[in-house]
């Protein structure tokens with residue numbers, strides 16, 4: 007990481023659970039762009055996923071921690087755990103700025119999230135004040151809703167895996183090998199997540 011003003015990509019998510027799709031994307035962004043690192047920010051409660059069944063936030067955090075162990079360019083953040091819920095990204099960006107005034111934060115976002123971005127809290131400020139690195143998601147048309155000045159399209163390799171699919175596999179008693187890292191698979195089995 008550079009000594010001055012590190013540039014950090016933020017991947018926000020519920021991570022219920024983290025899966026190989028998240029990891030490939032996060033590691034690619036950290037190693038194939040001008041970012042020094044990517045932080046995976048575990049959101050206790052996404053505004054758009056209120057009412058969804060979620061593992062306790064600390065359990066989701068621990069799965070992310072296990073998944074990225076040994077990768078110096080990835081880091082997990084629990085900054086949102088002490089903030090009011092649901093978690094609005096602009097509030098988290100401001101909180102992070104207080105803690106890390108010299109870091110430059112970049113939002114990482116799938117193209118599927120762009121159409122909903124205008125409905126985010128203080129979307130205008132997010133778009134005006136932060137760079138956004140957008141990666142294509144299969145089946146989603148390119149969109150121009152955000153000013154191109156702040157948006158960089160990064161052609162990251164992607165896997166069509168979702169946390170929903172992983173949970174459904176576990177509930178159905180199907181293997182999740184390689185869909186999640188081995189350590190995450192082991193912990194899900196040991197703790198019987200989504201199995202009762």
Ligand SMILES: Nc1ncnc2c1ncn2[C@@H]1O[C@H](COP(=O)(O)OP(=O)(O)OP(=O)(O)O)[C@@H](O)[C@H]1O
Pocket residue numbers: 017018019020021022027028031114115116118119164165166167168169170171
């Ligand atoms: N396979 C994937 N490749 C790249 N990015 C992904 C992938 N799956 C999810 N993301 C992105 O990662 C971020 C966090 O995702 P989230 O924790 O909501 O996972 P999810 O797999 O989409 O969850 P769920 O299926 O429960 O809705 C979101 O911006 C989401 O668009």
Ligand SMILES: O=C(O)c1ccc[n+]([C@@H]2O[C@H](COP(=O)([O-])O)[C@@H](O)[C@H]2O)c1
Pocket residue numbers: 018019020049051052053054055093094095096125126127
């Ligand atoms: O700030 C907002 O208004 C806002 C609205 C929807 C989603 N987000 C954040 O975007 C991240 C991914 O959201 P989701 O719903 O795709 O899991 C998650 O961390 C949310 O907190 C943020």
